[in-house]
Amino acid sequence: GDSVTQMEGPVTLSEEAFLTINCTYTATGYPSLFWYVQYPGEGLQLLLKATKADDKGSNKGFEATYRKETTSFHLEKGSVQVSDSAVYFCALLSGGSYIPTFGRGTSLIVHP
Amino acid sequence: ETGVTQSPTHLIKTRGQQVTLRCSSQSGHNTVSWYQQALGQGPQFIFQYYREEENGRGNFPPRFSGLQFPNYSSELNVNALELDDSALYLCASTPGGSKNTGELFFGEGSRLTVL
Numbered sequence: 001g002d003s004v005t006q007m008e009g010p011v012t013l014s015e016e017a018f019l020t021i022n023c024t025y026t027a028t029g030y031p032s033l034f035w036y037v038q039y040p041g042e043g044l045q046l047l048l049k050a051t052k053a054d055d056k057g058s059n060k061g062f063e064a065t066y067r068k069e070t071t072s073f074h075l076e077k078g079s080v081q082v083s084d085s086a087v088y089f090c091a092l093l094s095g096g097s098y099i100p101t102f103g104r105g106t107s108l109i110v111h112p
Numbered sequence: 113e114t115g116v117t118q119s120p121t122h123l124i125k126t127r128g129q130q131v132t133l134r135c136s137s138q139s140g141h142n143t144v145s146w147y148q149q150a151l152g153q154g155p156q157f158i159f160q161y162y163r164e165e166e167n168g169r170g171n172f173p174p175r176f177s178g179l180q181f182p183n184y185s186s187e188l189n190v191n192a193l194e195l196d197d198s199a200l201y202l203c204a205s206t207p208g209g210s211k212n213t214g215e216l217f218f219g220e221g222s223r224l225t226v227l
Contacts (some may be wrong), residue, residue, distance in 0.1 A: 004154075032214050043116070043202055043218035044155065051214075089154055093214045098206075099145075099168055100216065102154035 002027045004090050004103035012109045013080055021075040021106045023064075023090035031092040033057075033066055033073040034100065038087045047075075047088070080110045114139050116219035118203050124225045125193050133188045133222045135203030141217065144186040146178060147202040149221070155202055161186055162208065190224075198226045 007022040032051045036044040048057030053068035090103040117136045147155035157170035161180035175191040204216040
């Protein structure tokens with residue numbers, strides 16, 4: 001079945017540091033890939049997505065590229081801010097399905 | 113445009129009790145899904161409702177049940193509560209048909225504690 005594997009957290013960084021959160025997946029066919037973010041006390045909200053191989057999703061300075069050859073969708077940001085502290089979830093949606101599969105989430109803590 | 117709203121935000125129950133959680137979908141969305149998010153885990157799919165009928169269910173026992181109403185709002189009912197039911201319950205809505213891009217629109221959740 002479909003699965004998503006994310007790097008273990010928490011990831012702790014200083015402000016303006018470079019961020020990478022790894023995400024790899026297993027799925028049949030060609031899934032759509034998503035990153036959701038959950039700020040403290042809130043529900044999840046879509047951060048970015050990519051629907052086909054080599055697509056790059058981007059939003060709020062975050063980027064992720066759909067790599068079919070390595071089945072990965074790593075999240076990156078060049079310079080993190082304290083306000084980026086949150087839990088980040090990688091997810092996939094297989095073609096023909098309406099139920100996404102989520103990873104366990106990676107907590108990011110950014111210190112001033 | 114009104115987003116997804118859930119109630120109550122927090123509640124405490126004891127083992128064996130029953131609970132009802134409520135969700136109003138985002139304006140224009142006719143599909144509602146419910147997820148359970150245990151502490152430190154990703155959301156786990158419970159079930160989905162489309163046009164008042166359940167049209168998908170995850171690996172949850174029958175004591176988890178739901179309803180969708182004509183205005184697309186929804187309820188999640190959990191009977192015979194167990195300690196392991198303590199979690200954040202998230203409701204998500206999506207538009208139907210060709211407007212569905214795969215993105216889920218989540219509410220802020222209802223945090224249930226079972227003692």
